[in-house]
Amino acid sequence: ALELLVDAQGTVGGATGVNRQTGETWVVRAGAVVIATGGCAFLSKALGCNVLTGDGQLMAAEVGAAMSGMEFSNAYGLGPAFSSVTKSLFYNWATFYDRDGQAIEGAGSSRGRSVIAQNLQTQPVFACIDRADAQIRAWMRTAQPNFFVSFDRQGIDPFTQHFPVTLRLEGTVRGTGGLNLVDPTCATSVAGLYAAGDAATRELICGGFTGGGSHNAAWALSSGFWAGAGAAAFGKDARSRASRTLRRAG
Secondary structure, three states, rough: OOOOOOOOOOOOEEEEOOOOOOOOOOEEOOOOEOOOOOEEOOOOOOOOOOOOOOHHHHHHHHOOOOOOOHHOOEEEEEEEOOOOOOOHHHHOOOOEEOOOOOEEOOOOOOOOOHHHHHHHHHEEEEOHHHHHHOHHHHHHHHHHHHHHHHHHHHOOOOOOEEEEEEEEEEHHHOOOOOOOOOOOOOEOOOOOOEHHHHOOOHHHHHHHOOOOOOHHHHHHHHHHHHHHHHHHHHHHHHHHOOOOEEEEEO
């Protein structure tokens, strides 16, 4: 999808783009459009985030949609320096060390991530999930198996060996900010355009920071339902009116 279609009044009425397999242009005329393209992580190379470059937000901005909370787009995920996985739950059982093997005071995942960031400016930081007992270790393996894939490939035991960590930008995917919503139907500031999930701002439910699960997962499910219902109702009314002449907005 490359651009939205709008009528003479600026109401969104479809989208157009290119079929990447055939090279042919496609056009969809619709009573309303929901932007559900995810957040923007600015090609940070974090797993699942690298392809999220804000295409949907750009298309919405081209028709005049307002953004909100984009200043809260500086969320960084913690992960191994040799991996794109930024799942950080298990680091609550980790100790963080400097290159000499000394524990870094105040460093942590939930609290103390800024300490890790400050140390990374001048030296490597290492972690070891050495505060998890055998029962918790077994649970971790079943709870998030892909967390361990990069460790297993390199023959590293994260429970007993120190491994280098880094911070990868996750932008509005883990932070917040996105298309501003003007009512409970998840409508944007442009008629006929709705937003759901990470494409929409989450300030309404969590302020300046969300995370990967809980709030974000609930928001994706709920906003998708609300935006779909709102767009359907708007589109039904739009189709009942005379046919519109649409132009490309990109």
